Amino acid sequence: MxxxxxxxxxxxEEYVQRLAxxxxxxxxxxxRRGFEEGAERVASMxxxxxxxxxxxxxxxxxxVVTHMPGTGDHTLAFYNHFDTYPIGPLSAWETPPFELTRRDNRLIGRGACDNKGNIVARLSAVEAYKAVRGELPMNILFFQDAEEEIGSPTxxxxxxxxxxxxxxxxxxxxAGGKDASDRLEIFLGAHGILYVDLEVTTAAESIHGSYAGSFPNAIWRLVWALNTIQDEQGRVRIPHFYDAVQxxxxxxxDLLAxxxxxxxxxxxxxRIADWPENVPENRLSVLEQQYVAPYASIIGMGGGHQAEGVGIILPHRANARLGFFLVPDQDPxxxxxxxxxxxxxQGFGDVKITVEATLPPAGTPPTAGLARCLAETAAGIYDPTPAVFPSMRGISPMGYITKPFGVPVMGTGVGYIDSRIxxxxxNIRIEDFVQNIKLMAAFIESAAGVEDWG
Amino acid sequence: MxxxxxxxxxxxEEYVQRLAxxxxxxxxxxxRRGFEEGAERVASMxxxxxxxxxxxxxxxxxxVVTHMPGTGDHTLAFYNHFDTYPIGPLSAWETPPFELTRRDNRLIGRGACDNKGNIVARLSAVEAYKAVRGELPMNILFFQDAEEEIGSPTxxxxxxxxxxxxxxxxxxxxAGGKDASDRLEIFLGAHGILYVDLEVTTAAESIHGSYAGSFPNAIWRLVWALNTIQDEQGRVRIPHFYDAVQxxxxxxxDLLAxxxxxxxxxxxxxRIADWPENVPENRLSVLEQQYVAPYASIIGMGGGHQAEGVGIILPHRANARLGFFLVPDQDPxxxxxxxxxxxxxQGFGDVKITVEATLPPAGTPPTAGLARCLAETAAGIYDPTPAVFPSMRGISPMGYITKPFGVPVMGTGVGYIDSRIxxxxxNIRIEDFVQNIKLMAAFIESAAGVEDWG
Known part of the structure; x- marks a missing residue:
């Protein structure tokens, strides 16, 4: 290597020019701006x-789908996206967002990390591999999405x-990158999600609060309905919810430890100072809960009189955003x-359920050949030794790939703790960019030597 | 009479001039505007x-406290207030709000009903009684509040x-008045209240939603805490909550029936079309629930991501406005x-309770001498026969009077269904105004003949 x-x-310098x-x-x-132009420019690269x-x-x-044939039978695929997050207030940028600027050891610009830096790192690794070795040791598939920043709806x-x-x-x-200790993170999956809005409407309008004795209260009903969904120890009460969980x-x-x-x-x-009494504080499984267990989270809730002052109404409507974070092989x-x-x-047929998002879960066993190969290859390049996490921290459409194909999936990238995605x-740091190109090239070589990727 | x-x-015509x-x-x-001037003008009347x-x-x-001695031993008291609700947008008024205007059969102006019309009706009844009979058959006490519209904080x-x-x-x-069928309403009490804000704060700020597996969620905790307070049939679960209820x-x-x-x-x-399944629809006690039973109502609740779109946060704060509507002899x-x-x-010591309002409950038995006397006197003047309700529909500081003195209290007045309080x-209708003056005068006479007022 x-x-x-x-x-x-x-x-x-060519890679920096590519990223620029x-x-x-x-x-x-x-x-839906720049769709065609973006796709054409990406394709040209x-x-x-x-x-x-x-x-x-x-x-x-x-x-944008690109196949590059190689000598081996395996096909390694890269999922990336060429859309970017909105730039926000232009005045908050120190440099023009669409003019990649080198300042000290950093490359600054919208998309430098998320996700154009990763596209360039991967294609440059492939190009370098081919240039030095003559041909690729496996087939490579590049797959570019244009709507990742809006949740990849199609x-x-x-x-x-x-x-x-x-x-x-x-x-x-x-994507991916380094943590606060400059340790590279590798992710072997992502929670899936069923994100719903639960709405209770008990009347056409709010009425005087004195009717609360005899007419239904939308907030009470939503509270009671939600209470049936998860208990005080965080266990989902819906029968068969855990049935498909591996x-x-x-x-x-061992990985979690x-x-x-x-x-x-x-x-x-x-500043979580006072841990609630009825939540087990030091449960051994706290990392399991976060990374490999499913859970239900109320992300938002509202109804009735929320303003200052003593209002006396009987609320006729309330809603809650409820996210079920799913693990393999749960199906949203x-x-x-x-x-x-x-x-x-449970008697809450009046609760209206509106689906706002669904994503299938994705998870690769840490023992999968390709996962071990990536971790070992990265360990030879990065110091300190990279950390392998079972799951990404955000939500991700990763499961769309793993579910139909049943193959391993891993995330890592050019970012660092202050990439300001x-x-x-x-921005990204030049050294991280170069290091990641080297990782991707080395991984192509080492993965080619692994017989069983699953 | x-x-x-x-x-x-x-x-x-003199009464109209008084009201003007x-x-x-x-x-x-x-x-705190017009306090001294208002008190002096009221006193002058x-x-x-x-x-x-x-x-x-x-x-x-x-x-403003006014005692007017009479021949009998009993003392009848009138509670009124001379502050008014803000006028709101002046452009919405058809007539100048502080210039009492007679239009058709109505007297229009801010306070015409709430509560200046009632002050004038009562003092005019007393004046008429004295003018015709020479002296009052009992002592009369007039008691005027200046802060009723802000909840009578002192x-x-x-x-x-x-x-x-x-x-x-x-x-x-x-106050009080006639309903949509022009039937006079008499109220024998009012629910008391304990109005609290319940707040849960689990962290200094919201964090990424993926931590929901391992860190506490403020909304879930509030839901669980609220669920312990009242069950799905509307029964308050707090031990001893009902102990003091008569x-x-x-x-x-019989009165309710x-x-x-x-x-x-x-x-x-x-348009309460679909009555929730687990709420008994035709419970015999529905009026009992509304008028003479205590209950807990969630008046508002909010926390976390309430905006449109799929947000993935772990909410660190949530709050609910909870009103306990109390009946005799519950103490807030x-x-x-x-x-x-x-x-x-219950393990929810982390729920922060902020008291926003308390009012003691008030209730007069329908069999109390004075209550029966008022109902009977009104029945001789009003057609259809007035309706006697156990409780007012709003909240009221009525309990401040009945609690220390333990005497009957009754509400009724010059209003009607379109008084636009x-x-x-x-506005009030001229005929209602005159009729109410006659009722008050007749009541002074008939109450004097009742030995036992309690």
Whole structure:
């Protein structure tokens, strides 16, 4: 690998130019702005490294799919997106957001990290590998989404309609980076989600509060309905909710035990001083709860008189945003049915359920060949040793890939703790960028030597 | 009584002039505006009918107390207030709000009904009685509040400090009127209240929603805490909550059975189409629940992500406005202690309780001599027969009077269904005004003949 690493160091300025080119235009999914132009420019970059990119529109969204054949039988796929988060107030930017600026050891611009830096790192690694070795040791598939920042609303359907061209034996997910201790993080999955709005309407309008003795109160009903859903220890009460959950393996427990996560430090930072009495404080499974267990979270709730002062009304409407965070092999659609039936069964058939988002869960066993290969390859390049997490911290459409194909998926990338993703002055560090290109090239080589990726 | 009624008819124009005078100035409690001027003008009216009013300031609030001696031993007291609700947008008024305007059969102006019309009706009844009979058959006490529209924050304390000058054997409360069928309503009490804000704070700020598996969620905790407070059938779960509640008597059940309340009609009007399954629909006690039972109502609740769209946060704070509507002999302060202890006992000591309002309950048995006397006297003057309700529909500081003195209290007044209290174009009908003056005069006469008022 020394030869490829040297090649990468020598051609580093080209990679910065690539990133500058990719950051110079905007594709804004929320406004469906720059869709075609963005797809064409992205495609041109893959053409430049010898690929044969195809722009495939689906319900108005241009997906860019590029296959690059190699000598081996395996296919490694990269999922990335070329849309970016809105820049926010321009005045908050120290440099022009669409003009990649090098300042000290950083490259600043919208998308520098999320997700254009990762696109460039991966395609540059492939280009460097080919340049040095002559050919790729496996087939490579690049798959670019244009709507990740709005939750990839058509991605699941696109994948189902194009399973033929999206066949791969393993996926590298779009992003990742280094933590506060400059330790690289690798993610082996992501919670799925069933995000619903629960609404109770008991009358056409609010009435005087003195009728509360004889007419139903929308907030009480929502409180009682929610209470049936999860108990005070955080256990979901819906029958069969846990049926599909895979048991936590000994390997997973070892992985959890090894995580460089200081919950106590986070708790102090958030000033969670008084831990509620009826929540077990030091449960051994706290990391299990966070990373590999499903849970239901009330994300927001509102109704009735919320202003200052003593108002006396009987609220006629209340709603709550409820997110079920799911793990393999839970299915958000199945859970929706369970939830509906359960609320009816509990006498809360009047609770209106509106689905706001669903995402299938994704999870790769830490023992999967490709997962171990990535961790080991990264350990040879990064110091300190990278940390492998069972799950990403955000939500992600990762499950759309793993569910139909049943292959391992891993996320990591060029970011660091101050990359300011989704904020003004988004940036990456030059050393992280180069290091990640080297990781991707090395991984292509090492993965080619692994027989069983699953 | 014919002679007094004729006197009232003959002097009717004077009563309109009195009301015009009283409506010509503003006392706005919320802004502490017109306090002294208002008290002096009110006092001048009682002086004009032969009273000896005293303006007694208490914590900056001028109370006006007027004793008028009579031949009998009983003392009948009237509670009224001379502050008015803000006028709102002047442009919404068809006539100048502080210039009482006669239009068709109505008198329009701020305070015409609430509560200046009632002050004038009562003092005019007393004046007419004295003019015709020469002297009053009992002692009369007029007691004027200046802060009723902001919840009478000093009234309870004023009463406790001046029990000597507020001794009476029965009270007529400030207001009331006719319903949609032009039937006069008489109220024998009012629910008390303990109005609290319950707040849960689990951290210094909201954090990413993926931590919901391992850190406490403020909304869930509030839901669980609230759920412990009242069950799905509307029964308060706090031990000893019902201990002080007086049993519902057979007389009270008869009274409830006689009420001209069409709950079905109200239900249709509010379009309460789908009655929740687990709420007994046709419980016999529905009126009991509304008028003579205590209950807990969540008046408002909020926390977390309430905006549109899929937000993924772990909410760190949530709050609920909870009103306990109390009946005799429940004590809001005692209940506050019960609530605090109960939440701690249930493991919810982290729920912060802020008291926003307390009012003691008030209730007069329908069999009380004075209550029966008022109902019978009114039945001789009004057609259809007046309806006697156990409780007012709003909240009221009525309990401040009944609790220390233990005497009957009844509310009724000059209003009607379209009096537009607290709204622009507040008004009363001239015929209701005159009729109410006659009722008050007749009641003074008939009550004098009742030995036992309690």
């Amino acid at each position: 020394e030869d490829i690493a040297e090649y990468i160091d020598r051609h580093f 080119f990719l950051c110079s235009f905007e594709t804004l999914a929320a406004e 893959f053409e430049a490294i010898g690929g044969d990119p195809r722009i495939i529109p689906y319900e108005g969204t241009p997906y 991605l699941g359907k696109f994948i189902n309609h194009h399973t033929d061209i999206l066949q791969a034996d393993g996926w590298i997910w779009e 048991p936590v393996t000994a390997d997973m427990r 090894s995580l460089p996560v200081d919950l106590e430090q986070l708790r102090n930072k958030l 659609d199945d859970l929706l049915t369970l939830l509906r039936d359960y609320l009816i069964d 989704h904020q003004p002055n988004e | 014919e002679d007094i009624a004729e006197y009232i008819d003959r002097h009717f 005078f009283l409506c010509s100035f503003e006392t706005l409690a919320a802004e 009682f002086e004009a009918i032969g009273g000896d009013p005293r303006i007694i300031p208490y914590e900056g609030t001028p109370y 009234l309870g304390k004023f009463i406790n400090h001046h029990t000597d000058i507020l001794q009476a054997d029965g009270w007529i409360w400030e 049993p519902v008597t057979a007389d009270m059940r 006689s009420l001209p309340v069409d709950l079905e009609q109200l239900r249709n009007k509010l 302060d005692d209940l506050l202690t019960l609530l605090r202890d109960y939440l701690i006992d 607290h709204q622009p174009n507040e």
